[in-house]
Amino acid sequence: MSLAYATEKQVAIAAVRRACHLTSSVFNNLVTNETLTKGDKSPVTVGDYAAQAVISSVLWHAFPKDPIVGEEDAAELREESGSAMRDRIVALANEALAEEITLGDNVDWGIGPGQEKTTEQLLDAIDRGNYPGGRTGRMWTIDPIDGTKGFLRGEQYAVCLSLIVDAQVQLGVIGCPNLLIDPAEPELGRGVIFVAVKGHGAEQIRLSGANPTPLRIPDFAQEELSFLESVEAAHSSHSFNDRVSALLSIARRPVRMDSQAKYGCLARGEGAAYLRMPTGVGYREKIWDHAPGAVLVEEAGGIVTDSRGLPLDFGLGRTLGENFGVIAAGLGTHARVLQAVQQAGNEQENGKT
Numbered sequence: 001m002s003l004a005y006a007t008e009k010q011v012a013i014a015a016v017r018r019a020c021h022l023t024s025s026v027f028n029n030l031v032t033n034e035t036l037t038k039g040d041k042s043p044v045t046v047g048d049y050a051a052q053a054v055i056s057s058v059l060w061h062a063f064p065k066d067p068i069v070g071e072e073d074a075a076e077l078r079e080e081s082g083s084a085m086r087d088r089i090v091a092l093a094n095e096a097l098a099e100e101i102t103l104g105d106n107v108d109w110g111i112g113p114g115q116e117k118t119t120e121q122l123l124d125a126i127d128r129g130n131y132p133g134g135r136t137g138r139m140w141t142i143d144p145i146d147g148t149k150g151f152l153r154g155e156q157y158a159v160c161l162s163l164i165v166d167a168q169v170q171l172g173v174i175g176c177p178n179l180l181i182d183p184a185e186p187e188l189g190r191g192v193i194f195v196a197v198k199g200h201g202a203e204q205i206r207l208s209g210a211n212p213t214p215l216r217i218p219d220f221a222q223e224e225l226s227f228l229e230s231v232e233a234a235h236s237s238h239s240f241n242d243r244v245s246a247l248l249s250i251a252r253r254p255v256r257m258d259s260q261a262k263y264g265c266l267a268r269g270e271g272a273a274y275l276r277m278p279t280g281v282g283y284r285e286k287i288w289d290h291a292p293g294a295v296l297v298e299e300a301g302g303i304v305t306d307s308r309g310l311p312l313d314f315g316l317g318r319t320l321g322e323n324f325g326v327i328a329a330g331l332g333t334h335a336r337v338l339q340a341v342q343q344a345g346n347e348q349e350n351g352k353t
């Protein structure tokens with residue numbers, strides 16, 4: 001049986017796996033001058049840049065015409081002051097690109113021994129992520145390290161890649177190097193990749209590529225309900241979630257976790273809903289922060305909407321537009337959570353909270 005987007009899936013997994021090895025090795029060797037603070041005050045490390053360079057290079061070899069919406073750009077690295085970081089990024093990216101070929105890899109994707117690139121080629125690869133997005137055509141999204149703050153704390157982060165065609169997410173790949181393979185069997189260790197192809201289901205594989213396991217969101221009894229939410233209070237409103245939780249008489253404490261690992265955990269049943277409501281500072285959510293997670297949850301049998309109950313619109317450009325928050329949950333939970341979110345929203349507007 002021929003699977004839709006079979007080559008894209010293999011390419012995406014190969015690129016994300018190499019980027020995950022890279023980011024793990026960066027964490028193990030992180031030194032303090034390897035992090036910059038961007039204009040929006042968020043951190044960016046050599047790992048973010050090098051991982052975007054690797055994924056973008058692989059995509060360019062496999063699908064040279066496809067545009068990319070990537071989080072990072074190389075402007076600061078091209079300046080003289082960026083040279084030490086630049087050298088380290090080039091070394092890291094080349095190490096990842098030149099790793100041995102493993103199952104599912106193909107040398108035509110610019111990977112394997114001897115496939116190193118020049119500094120200029122790698123900076124250009126990072127900058128190929130500058131596509132503005134839009135309603136029509138094929139485009140990839142890259143978030144090379146999603147949850148950089150979690151990455152710096154040694155907690156959860158994710159390497160995220162998606163393929164969007166005519167504003168519909170067709171493929172999502174989320175690599176989570178620090179996530180337990182199976183929370184019920186911690187001795188199996190950490191490192192998973194979540195993969196979903198629209199219309200063809202969601203699965204988890206190990207970072208090694210082994211043990212594909214289909215994912216299906218379970219039904220939750222009332223007493224089992226819990227929310228997944230950000231660690232960082234600045235990224236989504238904890239207090240709003242507390243109110244929604246109270247309205248639903250949820251007894252369990254929320255599970256706090258950085259990055260799109262939350263979508264992965266929702267897809268495998270570790271939490272009944274992922275709630276990300278705006279903090280009111282006018283932040284616009286980026287398409288690379290939700291496209292892979294949205295297709296993953298939908299293919300695991302769930303629903304992803306904003307607080308109006310509308311699907312996320314990936315055709316508006318690099319962002320999701322005005323921020324109405326995100327509610328992701330299984331089929332049996334979503335409507336209840338949406339209703340409680342709307343009630344909490346009304347209370348807030350009427351000044352009752």
Ligand SMILES: Nc1ncnc2c1ncn2[C@@H]1O[C@H](COP(=O)(O)O)[C@@H](O)[C@H]1OP(=O)(O)O
Nearest residue numbers: 145146147148230231232234235258259283289
């Ligand atoms: N002010 C903000 N509000 C919401 N999200 C933010 C904000 N600043 C950065 N982010 C992004 O939120 C996502 C992580 O949020 P969380 O881990 O809380 O779910 C990341 O994509 C992070 O970017 P980045 O990819 O640079 O880490």
Ligand SMILES: [Mg+2]
Nearest residue numbers: 042043071148
């Ligand atoms: Mg960032």
Ligand SMILES: [Mg+2]
Nearest residue numbers: 143146147289
């Ligand atoms: Mg992100």
Ligand SMILES: [Mg+2]
Nearest residue numbers: 071143145146
């Ligand atoms: Mg990021």
